[in-house]
Amino acid sequence: METGGIEQDIDENDIVVSGEKTYAAGVPAVLVSLRRGVEQMGAVRTVRTLSALNQRTGFDCPGCAWPETPGHRKHAEFCENGAKAVAEEATKRQIGPDFFAAHSVAELSERTDYWLGRQGRLTHPMVLRPGATHYEPIDWDAALQLIADELRALASPDEAAFYTSGRTSNEAAFVYQLMIRSFGTNNMPDCSNLCHESSGTALQESIGIGKGSVSVPDLENADLILIAGQNPGTNHPRMLSVLEKAKANGASVIAINPLPEAGLLRFKDPQKVHGVIGDGVVIADDFLQIRLGGDQALFQGLARLLLEAEDRAPGTVLDTAFIADHCAGFDAWADHVRRVDLDTVLAATGLTRAQLDATAAALIASKKTIICWAMGLTQQTHGVATISDATNLLLMQGMMGKPGAGVCPVRGHSNVQGDRTMGIWEKAPETFLAALDTEFGISSPRRHGYDAVEAIRAMRDGRVSVFMAMGGNFVAATPDTEVTEAALRRCSLTVQVSTKLNRSHLVGGRTAVILPSLGRTDKDRTGGRTQVVSVEDSMSAVHLSRGGLTPVSEHLRSEVAIVCGLAVALFGSDHRVPWAEFAADYDRIRDAIARVVPGFGDFNRRVREPDGFVLPHPPRDERRFATATGKANFVVNELHWLPVPQGRLILQTMRSHDQYNTTIYGLDDRYRGVKGGRRVVFCHPDDITEAGFRAGDRVDLVSEWPLPGGGVEERHAADFRLVPYPTPRGNAAAYYPETNPLVPLDHVARRSNTPVSKAITVRLQRRS
Ligand SMILES: Nc1nc2c(c(=O)[nH]1)N[C@H]1C(S)=C(S)[C@@H](COP(=O)(O)OP(=O)(O)OC[C@H]3O[C@@H](n4cnc5c(=O)[nH]c(N)nc54)[C@H](O)[C@@H]3O)O[C@H]1N2
Numbered sequence: 001m002e003t004g005g006i007e008q009d010i011d012e013n014d015i016v017v018s019g020e021k022t023y024a025a026g027v028p029a030v031l032v033s034l035r036r037g038v039e040q041m042g043a044v045r046t047v048r049t050l051s052a053l054n055q056r057t058g059f060d061c062p063g064c065a066w067p068e069t070p071g072h073r074k075h076a077e078f079c080e081n082g083a084k085a086v087a088e089e090a091t092k093r094q095i096g097p098d099f100f101a102a103h104s105v106a107e108l109s110e111r112t113d114y115w116l117g118r119q120g121r122l123t124h125p126m127v128l129r130p131g132a133t134h135y136e137p138i139d140w141d142a143a144l145q146l147i148a149d150e151l152r153a154l155a156s157p158d159e160a161a162f163y164t165s166g167r168t169s170n171e172a173a174f175v176y177q178l179m180i181r182s183f184g185t186n187n188m189p190d191c192s193n194l195c196h197e198s199s200g201t202a203l204q205e206s207i208g209i210g211k212g213s214v215s216v217p218d219l220e221n222a223d224l225i226l227i228a229g230q231n232p233g234t235n236h237p238r239m240l241s242v243l244e245k246a247k248a249n250g251a252s253v254i255a256i257n258p259l260p261e262a263g264l265l266r267f268k269d270p271q272k273v274h275g276v277i278g279d280g281v282v283i284a285d286d287f288l289q290i291r292l293g294g295d296q297a298l299f300q301g302l303a304r305l306l307l308e309a310e311d312r313a314p315g316t317v318l319d320t321a322f323i324a325d326h327c328a329g330f331d332a333w334a335d336h337v338r339r340v341d342l343d344t345v346l347a348a349t350g351l352t353r354a355q356l357d358a359t360a361a362a363l364i365a366s367k368k369t370i371i372c373w374a375m376g377l378t379q380q381t382h383g384v385a386t387i388s389d390a391t392n393l394l395l396m397q398g399m400m401g402k403p404g405a406g407v408c409p410v411r412g413h414s415n416v417q418g419d420r421t422m423g424i425w426e427k428a429p430e431t432f433l434a435a436l437d438t439e440f441g442i443s444s445p446r447r448h449g450y451d452a453v454e455a456i457r458a459m460r461d462g463r464v465s466v467f468m469a470m471g472g473n474f475v476a477a478t479p480d481t482e483v484t485e486a487a488l489r490r491c492s493l494t495v496q497v498s499t500k501l502n503r504s505h506l507v508g509g510r511t512a513v514i515l516p517s518l519g520r521t522d523k524d525r526t527g528g529r530t531q532v533v534s535v536e537d538s539m540s541a542v543h544l545s546r547g548g549l550t551p552v553s554e555h556l557r558s559e560v561a562i563v564c565g566l567a568v569a570l571f572g573s574d575h576r577v578p579w580a581e582f583a584a585d586y587d588r589i590r591d592a593i594a595r596v597v598p599g600f601g602d603f604n605r606r607v608r609e610p611d612g613f614v615l616p617h618p619p620r621d622e623r624r625f626a627t628a629t630g631k632a633n634f635v636v637n638e639l640h641w642l643p644v645p646q647g648r649l650i651l652q653t654m655r656s657h658d659q660y661n662t663t664i665y666g667l668d669d670r671y672r673g674v675k676g677g678r679r680v681v682f683c684h685p686d687d688i689t690e691a692g693f694r695a696g697d698r699v700d701l702v703s704e705w706p707l708p709g710g711g712v713e714e715r716h717a718a719d720f721r722l723v724p725y726p727t728p729r730g731n732a733a734a735y736y737p738e739t740n741p742l743v744p745l746d747h748v749a750r751r752s753n754t755p756v757s758k759a760i761t762v763r764l765q766r767r768s
Pocket residue numbers: 063064065081195228229230231232234235236256257258259261290291292293294295374375376377380411412413652653654655656657659660661662758
């Protein structure tokens with residue numbers, strides 16, 4: 001067994017650029033998965049884990065929220081990046097008290113995220129006492145007591161905030177929110193706030209539920225699939241097999257993206273012979289190289305063209321029966337969209353009129369259309385309006401609640417959707433809170449709590465002084481790194497429930513605690529029996545996840561055990577909620593969920609069916625819309641887009657092929673042709689020249705943020721190599737989290753409050 005982590009460092013700036021790839025997956029992907037696994041886990045553990053991945057009796061892949069095809073799980077249903085996610089967690093390397101005695105927090109702070117993540121699994125509860133230089137071990141009871149004491153000492157429960165990342169199981173999320181509400185606050189920032197909040201906000205208003213309306217079979221049987229603002233080749237690789245099947249069934253796919261992402265243009269399925277030896281399948285029939293933030297204009301422009309086509313040939317474009325029976329607000333919306341200026345649409349999108357017409361023609365020809373999207377749409381100032389307009393475009397043709405059609409927000413974290421269903425929501429609806437109160441005899445607070453950005457502001461301003469995180473890496477995932485770090489340092493206590501070492505352990509409050517938890521791959525023997533948990537995927541399917549590996553340390557506890565243990569320390573053992581029973585038998589938690597959360601009736605039985613079960617989705621199932629009007633709403637949205645200021649670039653921050661959010665697996669981005677480093681900025685070659693630079697030059701990035709009273713606030717991120725890349729003029733791209741110091745805390749999407757990570761005004765500055 002390896003202990004003590006890895007000492008050697010690597011030059012993380014030895015960057016080689018070789019030009020972007022035009023296909024994704026194939027043989028290199030298989031080799032990379034196996035190598036990564038063996039390196040971290042050893043051969044036996046590699047075979048055992050990868051063969052249990054996403055199988056009916058195995059564990060849910062912690063990589064992404066893409067679903068399994070029901071009834072079709074085949075052997076080796078994993079992808080290169082799923083394998084990396086698993087290897088990252090199932091590693092045999094571990095770091096315990098010796099490691100923390102050998103490395104001060106100051107020293108660890110100098111290390112890169114890549115280095116931190118490579119050290120291994122956390123094994124012991126650790127505490128950093130006020131003024132101390134090193135973390136020291138603390139036993140579980142003392143750690144939980146310390147946290148409970150700090151929480152009880154607060155003047156108000158609202159002085160605490162509880163973050164959730166999206167890997168937390170349904171069972172752990174349910175008891176976590178129950179503990180937080182029993183304590184008395186709704187301060188539940190979560191990674192959804194940073195991710196698909198814009199989707200939830202828009203869909204809730206348009207169709208009455210914040211979730212996608214399609215299934216895998218819908219995608220496979222669609223006529224037309226638009227994929228906007230998403231890079232599935234890297235972030236949802238198993239989606240490519242579904243798209244391939246859809247294409248074999250006759251679907252057209254249109255990719256809408258500023259970048260020609262490899263998976264969208266060509267895909268080699270590593271699990272099929274033709275993928276291994278051939279050229280692969282071209283996934284996208286059409287590629288609309290849109291400018292950053294141009295999507296809302298595109299959707300409105302297309303809607304106008306469709307209305308005009310209907311005028312020319314009435315009864316051929318719109319689904320007038322659907323609009324009449326199921327929708328509200330059509331006339332006002334149609335009036336608005338007819339006035340959209342098509343020249344503005346062309347300027348905003350950077351597309352040609354011919355491209356616009358061809359896309360409109362494709363929509364008109366299609367009887368079954370699906371729009372898929374991810375962060376390229378949500379993390380924009382006008383993200384909610386953009387998604388709302390995508391939904392309007394589908395509604396006008398009745399593309400909702402029928403096979404092969406609908407909205408498909410592709411979620412990120414493997415259980416981010418389930419966590420929300422379980423009540424991890426700073427503004428959970430009254431129906432949920434009332435059911436919770438009835439079940440447990442508690443009085444859940446009704447005041448809305450803080451979301452992620454509000455939680456940072458509250459810590460910055462001293463309104464929150466205890467911060468606890470169930471997974472994730474808050475300080476690296478959130479915007480405005482300098483402000484967020486200072487906010488966390490102001491806290492009296494920060495608590496991280498984690499599997500791996502990350503930046504958030506190094507930027508803590510006066511006291512900082514690390515609680516090491518089991519992950520998805522680990523066997524969970526809480527209470528002396530084998531426990532299973534459940535998750536909900538991007539398409540509302542709920543199924544079991546059962547880890548099979550022996551945990552690397554006997555000191556690890558499950559997230560459920562940690563929450564229930566803390567609740568007992570906080571409320572005593574004769575509390576209304578049976579915390580100890582919950583921890584001893586997760587079936588008890590599921591029984592409670594069955595009574596509180598709609599759609600979970602008979603949970604324990606149904607989740608043990610081979611494919612689990614699918615939650616109800618009224619628009620999908622019966623064209624029923626629980627909105628204020630009782631109908632699907634056409635929503636009028638003012639048009640926004642992103643003109644590029646003179647001498648500036650608009651920067652999007654995205655994922656490389658070798659990372660999972662803030663976890664850096666490696667320093668390569670194979671599909672984009674970058675090797676050996678992450679501090680690169682992709683720019684149009686003419687923008688590089690115009691700014692007076694050459695390819696390969698090293699620059700500092702300076703973001704500019706207008707202040708309300710006039711003037712401009714600047715933020716800096718140092719030393720990025722210029723990489724010429726086929727991105728639209730005026731649009732640049734670089735990796736997150738290195739670029740998070742550039743994102744102003746107040747730069748958020750209207751209504752969803754999601755940080756605008758995909759549109760930051762920057763200038764390139766010569767390194768001094
Ligand atoms: N391997 C791996 N898998 C992951 C993750 C990971 O980090 N690694 N993260 C998980 C999580 S939490 C999430 S949320 C998802 C993220 O999945 P994605 O949303 O695919 O992730 P990003 O890398 O942020 O990519 C955004 C894509 O949108 C495009 N884009 C940016 N701005 C715009 C725009 O204005 N308009 C349009 N049309 N396109 C735009 C970018 O060029 C890029 O292709 O992936 C999940 N899966």
